[in-house]
Amino acid sequence: MAITYKPNSHFFADYVKLSDADDSNFLTDGFGPISENGFSTTSKVHAKNIVERTKVYAVCKGRILIQPVDEDPTKVNYILKPADSYGPFKIKFFIYRGLNKADVLNNNILVPKNVTDINQPFFLQKIWDEYIKFNTNDENQNNLPDSFPSFLIGYDPFNQSQANLIDDYFTNSSNDTNSLYYQIPSCEEGDYIGNFIGGMGFDIVLDRGDFKLDRQTESFSLNLKYARKLSHAFVIDSTITNVKQFKENIHQFIDPAAFWGSHIDCGSIKTFVSNAGIKSNSLIFENILKKFQNKNKIYLQVFAERERSYNYFSADRTIEIDHVSTTYNTLGWPILIQNFSSANEYTSNVKIVDIGLEGSTDPNLSELERFAAFYIIAPNNNDLMEKPSWPNLKNLNGTFLSYRMEPVKLSIPVYGKSACASFIIVSCNLKQGLNDQYFDNLWPFNMATYFKIDTIETKANYWITADSNSVKNLSPVIKTAAIVHNKVFFDEGLMEGTTVKRRLFIAIVKSSSSPDADLVKLGIENIVSGVNYRNVDKKQYYKNVFDDSDCSIYRGQITDGSATIQSLSIIHESDFLKKYSFFGVGMIEEEYNKLLFNQAVAPPLTAPTVLPNHADKVFLVLKEEVNSTYVNKSYKKYLVGLNFEDGTGLVSSIFPTNSNGVDNRVFIYSLDGCFFFSAKYSASQIFYEEFAKSRVDFRTLTTDNSDPSIIEYSGEFGFDYLRVGDNNDLKYKDIIQSGYERRTTSDNNTEFESSNEAYKALLATYHAIPTQNSDKQYYMPYLRMFSKNFLDSINQSPFYKETVSIKVLVDINEPLNKLEFEYDKNIFKIDKPILSDKQVTSGNGSQTSSDKFIIITCLKEFNESKQIRILSYPAGKFTRSDASLAGMIMVSKNSLFDRKRLKILYVNITTNPSTRSGHSLTGSLLLADTTNLENGLAQCLVYPEVDTILLPLDLDPKFQRRGIYIDNGQIKAEESTIYSYLKQKINSTYSRHLKVFIFSDAGVKNSGVVLAGKSEGFGKFSVLIFGGKVPFTLIHEIFHSLGLYHSHKDSGLTIDTPDQAFVYPDFTTTSNPQTATDNYMSYNDVVRRQLWEWQIKIVHRYIK
Structure with a gap:
């Protein structure tokens, strides 16, 4: 889902009365590292006239807690908690430090309202209005309160412990003596809330959530001790026993200059002068940023493993900035602060900066399992903020242990010859170990x-x-x-x-x-x-x-x-x-x-x-x-x-x-x-x-001797269901052998140790719903089909169908009012929306519905997977709330983005290995070959565009007796150059086609074993078809080119890739068509008609 950063705020002070920052005061006024042992979180601004009041405004709508200042009894601090999020950059508090206490408080009493005093904050007057309204009614209009105790708005310093958390006051959770009376006052964006004389400090605290840690001592807390300081800095002294951990606390804060700079061109800053707000780099820099020490600083914060800073666990990692390797720290603090500048003035409002990070992955992980991702929050880079990105990796060493990701281009605002203050926050996951699990570090505990x-x-x-x-x-x-x-x-x-x-x-x-x-x-x-x-x-x-x-x-x-x-x-x-x-x-x-x-x-x-x-x-x-x-x-x-x-x-x-x-x-x-x-x-x-006491399962149609109108499923649409032995087939549980299992440090094997282990992994590939029968889940089948509107547009409906027939099995365990389908009627039509089955079924398990099958029509395409549900209404129940789910079909999306077009070139090759006159033969395909191909591709929502040409090679010496590609009259299928030689003879018009070279001659391996066909390899997009082919050879070899392995384990080879997820018996060794499955990637010569959903996803990966 789209995430954007569009900040709209009101500047916190009367900027006209602020002086430009004096660079010589950086150590006292600036946000950031003071030394290796100090880091200031407070940014200070100063008034031009050090004896006059300067007005202060609410940055945003929220509530304000007022606290004393420990170092100066004439000052107070305001803690403003925003009412709304600045998401995905979330702010917990804006903290105003060093405001005039006398403007709002006289000891522990609020200053009386005085509308004639131009220096009295409107915020104070509004609080008084609310107080008077609360304490008066129609009968006592003349009996107005003349005193307003400050504890009523949460200012109660003598009864509040400095250890109390600030959040306690915004959640009414403190245990103070007067806490029941606290009403933290609210403000609106731009409200005049106070004044300062000379200078003030400003903190911005980031929001990590509304929680505290249970039974854990924290090295830093957002408590009243912090809230009451005139300025705040992290200081490393003898009391800090864990320096590395302590330094991580700086990431709870952001430099105010960077915050205001982040509004450039993607938000606006309102001021007392301009309620419409200022947006441009020139106006924000000249009127706002120049008041801060860090007006030109770009802050880069990188969070990596376990939500720690980039080098918390590995100090040697560097960051590439504009292709220059840089250490991730500033004066030893885990943040990178950069000042980008140019000898000449920038000609545009932004500078493009390249950021590259380092990562590592275990060399024993398969390439498909290697993982790296990052997420960037940076103003005016919303394309990166929408979702985490998969980086392109470079400089992979021989063992794939380490890499540097290709630099990411970020735009930062500039003005004149320098950058405008802003921030870049990166969250990344760039280290991957062999034993990593997806649920590691997923749930914070205490x-x-x-x-x-x-x-x-x-x-x-x-x-x-x-x-x-x-x-x-x-x-x-x-x-x-x-x-x-x-x-x-x-x-x-x-x-x-x-x-x-x-x-x-x-x-x-x-x-x-x-x-x-x-x-x-x-x-x-x-x-x-x-x-x-x-x-x-x-x-x-x-x-x-x-x-x-x-x-x-x-x-x-x-x-x-x-x-x-x-x-x-x-x-x-x-x-x-x-x-x-x-x-x-x-x-x-x-x-x-x-x-x-x-x-x-x-x-x-x-x-x-x-x-x-x-x-x-x-x-x-x-x-x-x-x-x-x-x-x-x-x-x-x-x-x-x-x-x-x-x-x-x-x-x-x-x-x-x-x-x-x-x-x-x-x-x-x-x-x-x-x-x-x-x-x-x-x-x-x-x-x-x-789940309902009754269940409805869906299967492919099988021959029904009692009803000759039922045509057995032959693979014309995609339907993958978990075989459990209820449809004249064998249970996957009984025939599965093994498959791919990821290595661990304790198990270097990449294959399942047992068939039970493989079957358990197989179950996880189907969506399951728990049922009331112990250990018996409902596993949804996957349906893939084209839509009518699409087939009409390509004029392919005579072969591809927008209708599918699916067998229905029922297991009814209570009398029913009805079994009714629930689906999107704008997209689907079902010929029997209510099944006729109502009575308790006899015997154990499921049996064929009295309706036998349903016909589903897909009327129009859709871009999100849909579900067809069937609901069980017990006898005497008629409302939807009385119904329970009894079954479901997952229908895969079939929109333009989910269909694939595959250009195929059939090359009918004429050969004459014997060189005898009149013995030339030309290869060709039969209807059964192309029908199986079209069916198999339809299951993947792939439609072929086919061209056919003739390639005469009967006079080519390489394909004649003693030629390089001929062995005893047969085509040498494993000769290394045969594919490139054949492809170079094809017109470049067909360069993007998957090429099928069709011979009438038999093919032979170097070992002498006769072949019916051979693929050049995964993603190579060329196959050889020989004279000994069977009706499944063509689709089998094309699927090899589209990334699919055999559905059995090849002799002498180890399964070492997730793309060979599960394997079953080899038909050539068992001759049992049921144990070999009916998958197109089997060697089953009796029937092949089906792909599994996990295979289809691989096919889509290979078709660009």
């Missing part, structure tokens, strides 16, 4: 709320958020990189009549890098913290949890040994694939305590946790249970622990123990790799949906 939760009354649902724009590798699940933000949802469940407190840790996709329309739509850009009452209904509960009321939680059953466990899975009711916007882990509070304290009950606040001192960046870590008990289960089970950094920056993991008869271990389960749950969490789930 997050607590600022909210004061009333445990006696009705507030029991609440949630907190965290957002650091972190880039995650979610490729194993959604085949893409994603920016995620986090949420922890606290609620109460019910288990065996007892209320239990629970936590759901959720990583929510903000945007993804995929060009696939199905994945681009994933994500929720903005999430906020909140509290809700207990008496919410189911729909509101889902909305609170997922920020999407179309998301539901489905409950089913699985077994673990003798235990029956309720399973949970997320289902998106209107768009199934949107479920992959959410990755969650649910546990009860008792399990949270086991992880943090190694005991079920939380100890007193002073008690230590299992984490060492100075532990930081604590995430959930999962360790899969891989023993034989679980390898043949449809779910995965994990032991849960904590992953953290110690005081030295070393990353470690710790798991609860099972000792002294007390088992504190925590286990979770997952059906789909998205939703993880403990047994107690799922057992206590109050709101959930359930």
Whole structure:
């Protein structure tokens, strides 16, 4: 989803009265490093007249907390919390330091309202108006309050501890004596809120979320001690025991000059002079930026592994800026501050800067598994801000251990001969290890709320958020990189009549890098913290949890040994694939305590946790249970622990123990790799949906002797379903042999160790819905078909059809009112929208519906995958709310961007190896050859454009007796130059065609084995077809050229690529067409008619 940065703000002071910055005052006035041991977060400005008042304005709409200044009793500081986000660049506080106290406060009483005083802030007058309105009514208009205690607006310094967090006051969560009376006043953008004399300081604090850390000592807190300083700097002294960790705190701040400069040409800055705002580089630089020390500085912040700065874990990485290698630090602080300048004035408003980063990947990862991604927030670079990007890599060394990404071009504002202050924030994921899992560092653990939760009354649902724009590798699940933000949802469940407190840790996709329309739509850009009452209904509960009321939680059953466990899975009711916007882990509070304290009950606040001192960046870590008990289960089970950094920056993991008869271990389960749950969490789930007691499955048509009108499926459309033995076929579970498995440091093998392991991985390629039958999930089939409007446009409907016939199986376990299809009627038409089946079916398992099959017509194309659902209405039930899901078909998108055109050239070759007169023969194809090709391509939504030419080689010595390409009258298929020789004889008109060279002669390998056909190789786009071909040879070899491996393991070869995901028996060794599958990439000479969905995605990758 699109993310843009369009800041609109009001400048915080009367800029006309501000002096230009004096460069000699940098160390006292500037934001940034003061020395290797000091970093100022406060930027100061000065008035031209040091004795006159200078007015101060609200940058934006929000609320203002006023605090005293410790160093000067005549001053106060304002903390302005914005009401709206500057997303994706989020600001938590604007802090005004050193304003005149006497203009608003007289000791602890607000200064009386005086509308004749031009130096009295309008903000103060508005507060008085609200106070008077609150304390008067129609009966006592003459009895106005004459005093306004400051504690009523949160200014209560004698009752407020400096350790209190600023957020406590904006969430009404402080425990101060007068906290019940606090009403933090609001302001509007541009309100006149105060004055300063001489100079003032200004901090901008970035917003990482509405949370605090549970039982963790932080090296820096946004508390009242910080809020009350006249200026703030991070200082490294003897009290700082972890310098590296401490320095990371600077990333909570941004230079005000860079913030104002970021408005150039993409936002506007309002002033007391111009309410319309100023936008251009000249106006912003001359009127605003010149007041700051860092008017020309560009700040580059790079966040990498574990959301730490670029060199936190590897100090030797450099950054290329304009092709010059640069160390990532400024005076030892983890930030790069640059001043771009030119000897001559810039001729445009922007300068293009190239930024290049370093990364590394494990050499044992296959090329398809290698991952790198980055996300950039930079003004006027919205194309980079829309989604994380996959960088082009260069300088890969021989072992692929390290690389530098091709530089990214960024535009920065310039004026005159120098840059205008601005920022570039990069989040990246550029280091990949062999054991990395997509869920590593996905869920921050010890997050607590600022909210004061009333445990006696009705507030029991609440949630907190965290957002650091972190880039995650979610490729194993959604085949893409994603920016995620986090949420922890606290609620109460019910288990065996007892209320239990629970936590759901959720990583929510903000945007993804995929060009696939199905994945681009994933994500929720903005999430906020909140509290809700207990008496919410189911729909509101889902909305609170997922920020999407179309998301539901489905409950089913699985077994673990003798235990029956309720399973949970997320289902998106209107768009199934949107479920992959959410990755969650649910546990009860008792399990949270086991992880943090190694005991079920939380100890007193002073008690230590299992984490060492100075532990930081604590995430959930999962360790899969891989023993034989679980390898043949449809779910995965994990032991849960904590992953953290110690005081030295070393990353470690710790798991609860099972000792002294007390088992504190925590286990979770997952059906789909998205939703993880403990047994107690799922057992206590109050709101959930359930799959119907009846189910409807969809299969390809098979011969029906009782109905000769039924034509058996021959591959004319794409339909991939999990074979379970209910359609005259064998179960995949019984015939699958192996496939590709990613290496780990403990397992160097790239093949599954067992067929059970392979089958479990196969199940993950189908979308599953939990059912009420233990360990029996509903696996959706994939349907691919062309639309009528497209086929009409290319005049191909006589062969390709917009209608498909699909067999229907039913398993009815309760009397029904009806089984009704639910689908988009603008896109599809189904000939039997309501099935005639209503009665409980006899026998075990599914049986053919009395309707036998349905006919689906695709009326028009669509650019997002669709679902055709079938709903079960129990007898006596008639409304949609009474219906339950009983089955579903996933229909793949078929728009212009999802179809592929493949130009094919049939080259009918005339040869005469014997050189005898009258013995020349010309190769050609049969109808069965081209029909199978068209069917196979149709399954991929690929339509061929075919040309045919004749190539006479009967007089060519290379194709005659003793010629280089002839062996005993047969074509030498493995002669290395044969493809290039044949292609050079083809007119350049056909240079982009996939070329099919067709011989009437037999082909032969160097070993003497006769071949029916041979592909030049993946992506080579030329194949040889010989006289011994079968009707499946042509499509088989073309699919080789389009990237597909055999559906069996070739003798003597190791499976070492994800593109050979699963393999089955080789027909040539078993002669059993069912065990060999009916896949086009098998050697099955009886029937080949089908591709798997994962193969189709490979084909699309190879057709440009």
